[in-house]
Amino acid sequence: MRIAVIPGDGIGVDVTAEAVKVLRAAGQVFGTPLDLEMLPYGADYYLQTGISLPPNGYAMLRDDFDAIYIGALGDPRIPDMRHARDILLGTRFELDLYVNHRPVKLLDARLCPLKNRGPKDVNFVVFRENTEGLYVNIGGRFKAGTEDEIAIQEEINTFKGVHRIVKHAFEHAKTHGLTKVCMADKSNAMTQGHALWQRVFWDLATQYAGIEATHLYVDALTMQMVKNPGQFQVIVTNNMFGDIVTDLGAQLQGGLGLAASGNLHPGRTSMFEPVHGSAPKYAGKNVANPVGAILSAALMLEYLGLSNEAAAIEAAVKDAVVGGQGTAEIGGTLGTRETGDYIANAITSKRR
Ligand code: IPM
Numbered sequence: 001m002r003i004a005v006i007p008g009d010g011i012g013v014d015v016t017a018e019a020v021k022v023l024r025a026a027g028q029v030f031g032t033p034l035d036l037e038m039l040p041y042g043a044d045y046y047l048q049t050g051i052s053l054p055p056n057g058y059a060m061l062r063d064d065f066d067a068i069y070i071g072a073l074g075d076p077r078i079p080d081m082r083h084a085r086d087i088l089l090g091t092r093f094e095l096d097l098y099v100n101h102r103p104v105k106l107l108d109a110r111l112c113p114l115k116n117r118g119p120k121d122v123n124f125v126v127f128r129e130n131t132e133g134l135y136v137n138i139g140g141r142f143k144a145g146t147e148d149e150i151a152i153q154e155e156i157n158t159f160k161g162v163h164r165i166v167k168h169a170f171e172h173a174k175t176h177g178l179t180k181v182c183m184a185d186k187s188n189a190m191t192q193g194h195a196l197w198q199r200v201f202w203d204l205a206t207q208y209a210g211i212e213a214t215h216l217y218v219d220a221l222t223m224q225m226v227k228n229p230g231q232f233q234v235i236v237t238n239n240m241f242g243d244i245v246t247d248l249g250a251q252l253q254g255g256l257g258l259a260a261s262g263n264l265h266p267g268r269t270s271m272f273e274p275v276h277g278s279a280p281k282y283a284g285k286n287v288a289n290p291v292g293a294i295l296s297a298a299l300m301l302e303y304l305g306l307s308n309e310a311a312a313i314e315a316a317v318k319d320a321v322v323g324g325q326g327t328a329e330i331g332g333t334l335g336t337r338e339t340g341d342y343i344a345n346a347i348t349s350k351r352r
């Protein structure tokens, strides 16, 4: 397996080192060769060279690797976030990674901000459409900078785009023995674009007899995620709503530091990254929580068909988190590196 690793900026560098450590431990224990190639792209590279990625960068990532792993991108020296958009959103769009797979899984009741909720109440997955919606950057500004300014940002919904993400959500439910899929849109206000989501969702629902299909407007979804998260197994929604509800989901599982994600095009080279950003003020301080990064690495292995390796990482993470062996923001006393060591050792010390 050949994996491109882009640690990126800020704490992305810190947490990626731990994800790499854990990947190596899992590879070693299971005798799975993982060829991790470190790539330098990020703020420093952009400032030195003036480019985010080389001209053939996306094709190289797509054709030369089985998967791509990214730490985090964003640096105060590049206020317009140009390089971050090119690398992160660019990879999503250029490689057509249409599924943003974001698990919301509480490992320990102690970490949930909701009263009297435990791991059985917070265990679902959000599928966020990842290649269209409000993220296509179609629009323009007229009379910019004046009091007559008009700013237009179009939302694109295509039959192909909506169909493939909704289908992916149903297929995931079917193949994982899940019985419920909830679609969230804003079709009561956005009566054009989101009518397409309605049509496609209810149409596909008829093809999945054993799965209960439900719908919530996205405002009601956020309310229900807080009120009764246990009702959800699979949520599917558009790009922007998915961005917002997965930050909410991250908090339900104990914070952004724990949240993992995969940007997928099933059957093609896909990209994995923790949900959190580069948090420049914590960079290099050995305080960032590497768990979201490590769980993203596990998601990557699972996607690559290495489910035993992935399960071993997930089990080791769960033991560490439940045992209080983690960083300060989840109540532990360990640093970034020590958390990574603890999880890697737990994997290597278990004989299989
Ligand atoms: C995410 C991030 C990105 C997004 C930003 C950095 C453009 O918030 O991955 O959730 O909005 O998709």
Ligand code: MN
Residues within 6 Å of the ligand: 243, 244, 247
């Ligand atoms: Mn986000």
